Amino acid sequence: MKYEILGKTVPVVETTLNKGESMFTQRGGMAWQTQGIKMSTNARGGVMKSLGRMFTGESIFMSSYEAEVDEAKVAFAATVPGDIMPINISEMPNGFTMQKGAFLCAEQGVELKVEFTKRFSAGLVGGEGFILQKAYGKGMLFLEIDGDPVVKELQPGEILKVDTGNVVGFEPTVSYEIETVKGLGNIFLGGEGLFLTRLVGPGKVIIQSQNFVDFAGRISALIPRS
Numbered sequence: 511m512k513y514e515i516l517g518k519t520v521p522v523v524e525t526t527l528n529k530g531e532s533m534f535t536q537r538g539g540m541a542w543q544t545q546g547i548k549m550s551t552n553a554r555g556g557v558m559k560s561l562g563r564m565f566t567g568e569s570i571f572m573s574s575y576e577a578e579v580d581e582a583k584v585a586f587a588a589t590v591p592g593d594i595m596p597i598n599i600s601e602m603p604n605g606f607t608m609q610k611g612a613f614l615c616a617e618q619g620v621e622l623k624v625e626f627t628k629r630f631s632a633g634l635v636g637g638e639g640f641i642l643q644k645a646y647g648k649g650m651l652f653l654e655i656d657g658d659p660v661v662k663e664l665q666p667g668e669i670l671k672v673d674t675g676n677v678v679g680f681e682p683t684v685s686y687e688i689e690t691v692k693g694l695g696n697i698f699l700g701g702e703g704l705f706l707t708r709l710v711g712p713g714k715v716i717i718q719s720q721n722f723v724d725f726a727g728r729i730s731a732l733i734p735r736s
Contacts, residue, residue: 511617511650513596516585521594523615523652524585527577533584534574535615541587546579574618586615586652592720593655595678597645605646607686608653608679617649644682653678657720664711671706675721681713 512526551573575584625644689708
């Protein structure tokens with residue numbers, strides 16, 4: 511499989527497949543395809559895995575696109591302005607953990623499963639990340655980034671505190687929990703909400719410069735209401 515990321519504002523990853531190679535994505539992720547691509551839709555991984563995906567914000571059903579001829583092309587588009595980041599899961603034996611909504615598409619050798627945070631309370635109060643997704647296996651994974659991606663390599667014991675909606679994903683060696691913003695003035699006047707995501711190294715962390723859910727909320731607040 512070969513790929514090329516096209517566009518800058520709302521990018522697309524165009525994959526070139528040889529006969530028998532295939533990609534999968536959540537429902538509605540495909541942007542265009544050439545002749546020689548066969549599409550199939552199913553509950554990838556069975557009913558239980560499909561229900562788990564529903565809790566992560568993904569669709570229950572996944573669509574697969576298999577090449578019936580060499581050099582067939584199929585493209586998958588981001589849904590909001592931002593970026594697309596490729597990750598070779600084959601080089602990550604322990605997999606990669608990502609927040610809901612980050613998955614765009616992947617090769618068939620990549621598996622997805624629901625992953626819970628180590629602290630049950632983190633999800634109950636954090637709002638964004640109680641149920642995460644873990645990608646593992648072999649092949650290329652493509653992540654959808656809101657805004658621009660920022661990659662941090664945390665050293666052992668190094669701490670990074672991030673607005674929860676700005677966390678894209680991290681390696682399993684990074685520990686993850688939610689902490690409360692300190693000080694009543696900061697909570698009510700700071701505009702950052704009650705909680706931050708606390709990431710502790712070692713390992714790679716991917717952050718996005720925009721949180722589209724927050725952005726949409728700000729736009730909604732400006733819409734006149736009768």
